[in-house]
Amino acid sequence: MDRKLNVVVIGAGAVGLGVGCGLATRGVGLHIIANREGQRRALLEEGISRSGLFGDLHAPPGSFDVSTSIDSLATERADVWLVCVKATESERLAQTLGAVWQKLDHSPAVVLCQNGWGNAETFSRFLPSDRVFNARVITGFERMGETHVRITAHADAIHIGSLYGAKTEELRGLSDAIQAGGVPCALSESIEKDLWAKVLYNGLLNPLGALVGVPYGALGERKETRAIMESIAEETFRVMHVAGYSSHWDSPSEYLDTFYEQLLPPTAEHQSSMLQDLHAGRPTEIDPLCGAICTLAEKHGIEAPLNRALHTLIRVAEQRH
Structure with a gap:
């Protein structure tokens, strides 16, 4: 037995x-x-x-x-x-x-x-x-x-x-x-790629969803928020590759096709844990998300302005709640 x-x-x-x-x-x-x-x-x-x-x-x-x-x-x-x-x-x-x-x-x-x-x-x-x-x-x-x-x-x-x-x-x-x-x-056997897939998914949805106060699906409905998410994906891919990591997609465009067609629809009604944390007055996980991207970018001598802006805005939102 x-x-x-x-x-x-x-x-x-x-x-x-x-x-x-x-x-x-x-x-x-x-x-x-x-x-x-x-x-x-x-x-x-x-x-x-x-x-x-x-x-x-x-x-x-x-x-x-x-x-x-x-x-x-x-x-x-x-x-x-x-x-x-x-x-x-x-x-x-x-x-x-x-x-x-x-x-x-x-x-x-x-x-x-x-x-x-x-x-x-x-x-x-x-x-x-x-x-x-x-x-x-x-x-x-x-x-x-x-x-x-x-x-x-x-x-x-x-x-x-x-x-x-x-x-x-x-x-x-x-x-x-x-x-x-x-x-x-x-x-x-490819957990590094799996984790970076999650970083991409969370990075596109959690900070924006928390700042705007809407479920994931609403971010994909407006061209303005789609444009922001697509720019975040491009920036995150650039940092990921310069740092020597990889995910399951070779380019931001390949990832975004999967994101819009397969990942976002089944989670459209979900509200990010970051939004829940802000409402509850708890610290968010912005540091291991956008903060980690900024740290890797700085280490390798490149800029990550979108991730840095999201990190700053969430920090301000934490202080207001």
Whole structure:
């Protein structure tokens, strides 16, 4: 009989609860680490509910554990740490996990379900790089309460892979369990390209959607906003290529064809997490998105004026909310 997969989900936000709900219903040994005691009690009393695309699902109380302490990881033998916190928390969390790692007698895989570029580099400063993996998530999860998540959009399966050449086959059990839990998921040998595809997608939609206050689809309906998005795509491709990275498309025009025909339509009603963060008065993930593009551009001696302008405008919007 196969040994039960044990997963720790770090972060009880929309993605963590949405993926965790499916894992708990598939018999995975699941431990969720929440930020607040109130949410911990609610999850223990009510379980996790997921609705929206892919149907309704409920992980009942008792089908998973919940705590608020990262330190508990030092005495828990987990196969996977699934990091589902905002990229704004990467530095702090990476340092904390690095301290915990020193106390372990095993080496869990650390899978980062985060937006933007540069998260793996941050975590690899504190953890072995061959244990750090990325998950490209291009499904829209929205938290409706302490224990309820709704899936509002889905453009492609979750992809899991390594930027450091580590073998991904050990994560087959995780990928299969996420898939069995109702969210499409697959292993990827081209995760760098997958992540840059997500950077392009988020970079065209999230800052503009947040600043204008509209769902993704509305940005594609007006020629003015389409022109801005197309210019952002051209600038991002230029920086990406100068920095030595690549995606699944050779040119901005090829990407934009896919964007308008395949990626935008199924997510047209989705509101960006950046807009949700602004409304809630939370820091946005503009740094690992437009900020990362600006950093790469500066490093390689080129300009990225559109990404810099979006970064500045979102920073101003954060101060106003």
